[in-house]
Amino acid sequence: MTAEVGSTPSPAPLNAGEPTGFGGCGGSVTLVEGGTFCLSNRLGDVEPGRPHGLFFRDTRVISRWELLVDGMPAESLSVISPEAFAARFVLRRPPHAGMADSTLLVVRERLVADGMHEILSLQNMGREATAVALELHVDADFVDLFAVKEGRAAHGRAEVTVAEGELLLHDRADRTRGLSVSATIEPAFLPGTLVWRVVVLPGETWQTEIVAQPTVGNQRVQAPLAPGEHHGLSAPSRKMAAWRHTATKITAADPVLTQVLRRSESDLGALQIHDETGESRPFVAAGAPWFMTLFGRDSLLTAWMALPLEADLALGTLQQLAELQGQCVDPLTEEEPGRIMHEMRRGPASGHVLGGSTYYGTADATPLFVMLLAECHRWGTDPEVIKALLPAADAAVQWITEFGDRDGDGFIEYRRATDRGLSNQGWKDSFDGINDAAGHLAEAPIALCEVQGYAYAALQARAELAAAFDDLSAATRLRERAAELRGKFAEQFWLPGRGWYAVALDGRKQHVDALTSNAAQCLWTGIVTDEHAAELVERLAGPEMDTGFGLRTLASSMGAYNPMSYHCGSVWPHDTAIAVAGLLRYRHIPGAVDLATRLACGLLDAAASFGGRLPELFCGFPRDQFAVPVPYPTSCSPQAWASAAPLLLVRAFFGLDPDVPARTLTVHPQLPSVWGRVALSDLKLDSVTVDLVAEGDQITAARVPDDWQLITR
Numbered sequence: 001m002t003a004e005v006g007s008t009p010s011p012a013p014l015n016a017g018e019p020t021g022f023g024g025c026g027g028s029v030t031l032v033e034g035g036t037f038c039l040s041n042r043l044g045d046v047e048p049g050r051p052h053g054l055f056f057r058d059t060r061v062i063s064r065w066e067l068l069v070d071g072m073p074a075e076s077l078s079v080i081s082p083e084a085f086a087a088r089f090v091l092r093r094p095p096h097a098g099m100a101d102s103t104l105l106v107v108r109e110r111l112v113a114d115g116m117h118e119i120l121s122l123q124n125m126g127r128e129a130t131a132v133a134l135e136l137h138v139d140a141d142f143v144d145l146f147a148v149k150e151g152r153a154a155h156g157r158a159e160v161t162v163a164e165g166e167l168l169l170h171d172r173a174d175r176t177r178g179l180s181v182s183a184t185i186e187p188a189f190l191p192g193t194l195v196w197r198v199v200v201l202p203g204e205t206w207q208t209e210i211v212a213q214p215t216v217g218n219q220r221v222q223a224p225l226a227p228g229e230h231h232g233l234s235a236p237s238r239k240m241a242a243w244r245h246t247a248t249k250i251t252a253a254d255p256v257l258t259q260v261l262r263r264s265e266s267d268l269g270a271l272q273i274h275d276e277t278g279e280s281r282p283f284v285a286a287g288a289p290w291f292m293t294l295f296g297r298d299s300l301l302t303a304w305m306a307l308p309l310e311a312d313l314a315l316g317t318l319q320q321l322a323e324l325q326g327q328c329v330d331p332l333t334e335e336e337p338g339r340i341m342h343e344m345r346r347g348p349a350s351g352h353v354l355g356g357s358t359y360y361g362t363a364d365a366t367p368l369f370v371m372l373l374a375e376c377h378r379w380g381t382d383p384e385v386i387k388a389l390l391p392a393a394d395a396a397v398q399w400i401t402e403f404g405d406r407d408g409d410g411f412i413e414y415r416r417a418t419d420r421g422l423s424n425q426g427w428k429d430s431f432d433g434i435n436d437a438a439g440h441l442a443e444a445p446i447a448l449c450e451v452q453g454y455a456y457a458a459l460q461a462r463a464e465l466a467a468a469f470d471d472l473s474a475a476t477r478l479r480e481r482a483a484e485l486r487g488k489f490a491e492q493f494w495l496p497g498r499g500w501y502a503v504a505l506d507g508r509k510q511h512v513d514a515l516t517s518n519a520a521q522c523l524w525t526g527i528v529t530d531e532h533a534a535e536l537v538e539r540l541a542g543p544e545m546d547t548g549f550g551l552r553t554l555a556s557s558m559g560a561y562n563p564m565s566y567h568c569g570s571v572w573p574h575d576t577a578i579a580v581a582g583l584l585r586y587r588h589i590p591g592a593v594d595l596a597t598r599l600a601c602g603l604l605d606a607a608a609s610f611g612g613r614l615p616e617l618f619c620g621f622p623r624d625q626f627a628v629p630v631p632y633p634t635s636c637s638p639q640a641w642a643s644a645a646p647l648l649l650v651r652a653f654f655g656l657d658p659d660v661p662a663r664t665l666t667v668h669p670q671l672p673s674v675w676g677r678v679a680l681s682d683l684k685l686d687s688v689t690v691d692l693v694a695e696g697d698q699i700t701a702a703r704v705p706d707d708w709q710l711i712t713r
Contacts, residue, residue: 253676287639296365380686439559523582548623
């Protein structure tokens with residue numbers, strides 16, 4: 001994802017700009033289900049003039065949803081969110097003048113799906129009847145998601161009518177888009193307002209159910225719940241139950257790890273989207289509130305990390321991305337033959353931004369696609385399904401060779417095709433994300449170090465697939481290309497005497513010499529030589545990189561370091577998890593396991609501070625300065641690869657490496673001692689299931705099929 005701040009005139013690129021002009025979204029509550037999400041304050045209110053709202057198909061369909069109790073906002077007591085798509089806002093009526101306490105409990109029980117369902121309850125805790133006036137103020141502006149995100153929303157008002165006991169709101173610019181609001185206890189209607197005047201007897205509860213249903217193309221979408229239907233019977237609840245039924249059960253003696261894994265499972269289930277082609281292929285949206293759509297890089301890395309939980313997510317992601325793979329050269333969208341897309345949008349402005357709803361400006365999604373395809377083969381995806389995706393993999397490898405390597409030097413570089421595209425096209429895609437040790441911005445075309453690692457791994461992956469399907473000459477040729485790239489990388493990216501890889505080569509093929517977490521990601525792909533790994537581990541282990549809560553994106557000794565920035569000193573959980581997986585790949589290097597353990601335990605401590613849910617990122621202050629991690633104000637939460645990061649930690653410390661075609665399961669546990677006993681139950685590998693229990697460096701119990709080989713190292 002990105003924070004392309006201040007570098008592109010309006011209208012901005014598809015994925016550009018942090019929320020601006022609103023003071024961020026701190027203290028907000030985000031509920032998400034598939035591609036729908038609701039952002040509100042802790043009262044449950046959607047406030048006008050804020051980046052709040054109910055968003056459906058990248059359009060804000062509710063821009064105001066404010067409850068007044070006796071003419072005033074309620075007071076917040078608590079917010080309880082058992083699942084990512086549901087919350088209970090526990091409130092009270094403000095005490096009357098001269099009264100110390102309130103006797104009226106107000107509860108808003110909200111569920112988000114293709115629309116919103118809210119149960120509004122009043123409970124009288126007093127000894128005499130109480131009269132209550134309730135007002136729910138509703139409005140919609142039907143603006144594009146990015147207009148809200150970037151502070152460009154004009155705060156227009158809907159056309160409002162009342163018909164047959166419903167409040168109807170329509171987009172003034174397109175009457176096929178709208179919203180209906182109804183309640184089980186019919187209110188009085190004022191323009192844009194639902195009003196109830198009720199008397200609640202002592203000890204009694206008054207309740208109404210309110211349903212908000214979007215209309216698209218003059219067709220009203222299905223309500224999340226029928227009146228009177230329990231939340232547990234809703235489509236999101238059924239979807240979550242099915243997800244949990246098929247997912248691997250991961251339990252740990254450590255309560256923090258258990259809490260974090262439970263939240264990961266819930267959030268990944270809620271972030272799942274199924275395609276609309278009838279195939280019902282699952283893939284994961286990148287994150288709420290601003291990235292509730294398919295992303296190439298984010299969806300691929302999340303699917304990889306989530307493999308220990310559920311492999312079907314990876315296959316659905318690959319199939320969806322293959323259908324959208326680039327076919328032609330289009331500078332406006334940066335589409336190129338074989339290129340895997342960056343993101344897709346469906347909002348009202350999507351067709352006007354960069355010439356289309358799909359944007360391709362990313363350097364890393366294409367090799368990641370090939371890497372994940374080979375991993376799916378190892379995890380047991382049907383060989384015929386893998387074979388059907390091989391042409392997409394070959395087109396991706398061709399893109400790496402031709403369009404990716406624009407000057408023929410063997411490395412993937414990027415330069416945006418027009419001034420409307422993203423200036424940086426790796427995972428650190430903010431305008432200032434790539435800089436040298438002095439803090440100067442890199443000049444395009446830019447060849448990122450971790451992207452070369454992805455390309456190396458992609459060539460190895462395609463070689464593995466070629467060998468699996470008896471194309472031995474292609475396998476040999478691809479392995480030779482990978483070895484050549486590894487050698488060139490060592491020669492041209494390593495900084496002798498510094499002990500790390502340059503984050504990039506710039507347009508003049510000069511080193512962009514900052515010490516960054518990008519270099520740690522190179523360990524994950526295996527492009528690093530053992531000699532360089534030994535020095536790199538030492539540099540990563542220092543306080544300049546290790547905050548105590550995870551790995552900084554940029555060392556504190558670098559010129560552009562700012563612990564409160566998006567990419568220049570913050571901590572991203574997915575980035576730290578990839579670094580940990582890389583360190584454990586080089587576990588034979590002194591210090592690698594110790595650093596991996598320290599980083600993982602620090603990251604889980606951070607998760608505990610955030611209530612068990614890792615955010616997209618947090619500030620990179622050292623732990624000895626602040627005892628708890630400092631939130632980044634506009635961080636997405638839940639965010640897909642942050643939610644999946646703990647799963648990659650578990651896999652990496654288990655040393656879990658299945659090879660279903662060879663019927664082998666390799667494990668090399670090195671679990672942190674604080675985790676205690678960790679169990680994986682019903683791990684699905686093709687048509688078989690496996691159970692594993694580990695503690696420390698020992699597998700204490702295992703169940704594998706009789707015709708399989710369990711390899712422990």
